[in-house]
Amino acid sequence: GQQLNQSPQSMFIQEGEDVSMNCTSSSIFNTWLWYKQDPGEGPVLLIALYKAGELTSNGRLTAQFGITRKDSFLNISASIPSDVGIYFCAGRSTYNQGGKLIFGQGTELSVKP
Amino acid sequence: EAGVVQSPRYKIIEKKQPVAFWCNPISGHNTLYWYLQNLGQGPELLIRYENEEAVDDSQLPKDRFSAERLKGVDSTLKIQPAELGDSAVYLCASSHTPGLGGTGELFFGEGSRLTVL
Numbered sequence: 239g240q241q242l243n244q245s246p247q248s249m250f251i252q253e254g255e256d257v258s259m260n261c262t263s264s265s266i267f268n269t270w271l272w273y274k275q276d277p278g279e280g281p282v283l284l285i286a287l288y289k290a291g292e293l294t295s296n297g298r299l300t301a302q303f304g305i306t307r308k309d310s311f312l313n314i315s316a317s318i319p320s321d322v323g324i325y326f327c328a329g330r331s332t333y334n335q336g337g338k339l340i341f342g343q344g345t346e347l348s349v350k351p
Numbered sequence: 352e353a354g355v356v357q358s359p360r361y362k363i364i365e366k367k368q369p370v371a372f373w374c375n376p377i378s379g380h381n382t383l384y385w386y387l388q389n390l391g392q393g394p395e396l397l398i399r400y401e402n403e404e405a406v407d408d409s410q411l412p413k414d415r416f417s418a419e420r421l422k423g424v425d426s427t428l429k430i431q432p433a434e435l436g437d438s439a440v441y442l443c444a445s446s447h448t449p450g451l452g453g454t455g456e457l458f459f460g461e462g463s464r465l466t467v468l
Binding site: 242244269271273278279280281282283286326328330337338339341342343344 | 355357384391392393394395396399407442444455456457458459460461462464
């Protein structure tokens, strides 16, 4: 079945640094979603992408839908302590598995003040 | 607008006992999902409802898990009997139906954390 590879698994950065993480798929997706999950909470939607090549920002966050439709990237600029958490990518293809949303394994971000 | 509401937030039971989780989706969302999240992993779909119909339950272990959404709004997920390996977070999410005027963006509840002893 479809799988998502998300990397890196974890990151330890200094406050103020920029962060990049990505997700790759074995097959084509037509939707990419990026979520953040804080401890003890459910995932919260950050950015949604619907077209290949699309670049979308949400404050200090920017995500891109890869032109091959098999990958997506999330960048966080000028990180702050409240960026700490686990970031998940999720992809959906209406061509496979009835449009089921599949999640990556997550990138755990730690920010040192 | 109220978000997805789940209860209980935490549940500790002994193995072989039954347990049930409840979810109230965002008003107007006709698609409801139950996800399982193990520690250090991303959510994995257990079952998806379109209104009251289960349209994808292929990953639901039907020998011990059951779910219902009788009136197309609230849903319950039940485990009977629970096993040690069922310890996890059970997440409920809702969305407008993807492709039918909706983008299919999922909104999650806070989750129900189950510990089986």
